[in-house]
Amino acid sequence: MSNGRWTMPPEWSPHDGTWMAWPVSDYVLVGTGGADGAYRAWAGVANAIARFERLTMMVPPGQVETARGYLDDAIEIVEHPIGESWMRDFGPTFVVSSDGALGAVDWQFNGWGGRTFPEGAMDALVAREIARRSGAERIPSKLVNEGGGIHVDGEGTVLVTESVQLNPNRNPSWTREEVEAELHLRLGTRKAIWLPRGLVADTDETGTDGHIDTLACFAAPGVVLAHREPDPQHPDFATCDENIRILKAATDAEGRSLEVIELPAPSPKRDVNGNPLSLTYVNFSFVNGGIVMCAFEDPRDAEVAELFGRLFPDREIVPVTATRIFEGGGGVHCITQHQPRA
Template sequence: MPAETAAHDAAWMAWPSGSYTLGDTPAEADEARRTWAAVANAIVDFEPVHMLVPPSERAAAARFLDERVTVHEQLLDDAWYRDIGPTFVVQGEGSDRRLGAVNWVFNGWGQQDWASWEHDAVASLVATEATGAARIDSPMVNEGGGIHTDGAGTLLVTETVQLDPGRNPGWTKADVEAELTRTLGARKVIWLPRGLTRDSERFGTRGHVDIVATFADRGVVLVHDQRDPAHPDHAVSRELIALLEAETDADGKPLHVVRLPAPATLRDDEGWVDYSYVNHFVCNGAVIACSFADPVDEEALAVLADAYPGRRIVPVDARPIFARGGGIHCITQQQPRVQP
């Protein structure tokens, strides 16, 4: 699995269509559509974008999406293509390089009682077939938001996701690592004990790694830094930062940990927020970054600019996405370039 910072041939997304994603009013529905479209329309300035859209939403999508976005009609339960789409890999070397697509088992983030996944369970096949990628089926329940890689065999995961009894009952760390080696070429798996507090509650993913830590480069890890002791994620950040600062990559080299500050906003109407600048999407020549109309936005975007030199930082207000359970990274999935 290449790093997200490697060149892409395209990005893949899914249009909001589920009841809670679209909300209870026309205004809430248009807020979701407008925000998903804002992300797609930002990315398409830098690389092609493919969007899965259910038939009932074709007209609405056409109102908001840039005409350069390619639409694929597909029934959906939800709109998080990072999790329901394939994880793309590159197989072979040199002129023999070819695209592969790992199709995980998807079961609604561990069979959550509020989730449905009849259509989402097969939505990964849309991108797999459209790209002509070699299909790699996995028996492991997993989501794209539950993994990050440096592109050289080092992977970040969380114990609360891959070892979740609602996902993979009876699986051990050794089982998970063997499957990540087979499918993604993992050489070392770094296990974080958990994710953020809000994401660990009823309507969360039970701890996706892509909201707490990511690789900006080989050996460089950006980590969510909740600096306010009033927020329960303050303790989570301290634990994860200490763990990662003591870790090495697959080549035995110490990790350089960069603290990415959490927003100053601590709560919304539902409780402690899990707003995170870590949940950004790296595309060709740019970083599509979460913003929150928050006093820390400017500082965090500057950290991202330093972490990704030469890339344009493009902020998008991610509050409507987080209100529905995720962020910019959660709704995007990269298709790596096969030929250099």
């Protein structure tokens, strides 16, 4: 057991690898236009990441052969029961101690406020299994939280949303101060920047109540990428406007004002049922030497890829079509969980 202080490294720090979960839930398979569409979408992300680092895919019993048919040979498959496909949320949040040990924070997972139980019950055990397989020290927390609900800068600041961590469907008896104290203890942070709520499509029956990883993320200490909906008639316009104003007025744990870089939303799209999608370029994944970004077969894809190239000149920018993933309820960041190098 480590005696050091635990800290969540920023996502751009070196990785030992990335974990994913094979698409299994009915609403993901149906919402993405069928199983083949979901399999291709998840495999597209996995195969892109595997070019840069180790990729481990957790696959439920009985589906290993199917998954292998879509995945590159370099990808390791781990057979384990899962009920959902959003590894960022029910997987562990990896941390590193001051004495060099790897830790895995095991948050309480209640299926995004009870949306997916009883299927989500088995996913509440996944973090424990990944901690065991990765050799990480399991660090249990009493806070109901998901990995998509936090973003850190590695220098003491964490981004969160009131509609997630302070939601009565997750932590009804916790005060804001208690939530912050637990986040700081487990992540090694000391200042939280709160945004009020998430995108409209993230509040439906398959949503998360507004995860931060669809709204804003750190690109570097003091630099935040923020989702901007440019259409004043779009239901997300007011939310984005408020979030950006809050971020521009905020300071981080080091006392710096934040540089806020806006990422415009792509053209509006709808899912197979005709419901509007809240597509966002913020939901990308850092990998060793690269960025795996969401693409939507939209003219803004090239604009954002060029911006990423300027922001991250030492990384290869790899766009992966993510519309099908968003039809299921999330994006590239939502289906991945990075393991930092300890």
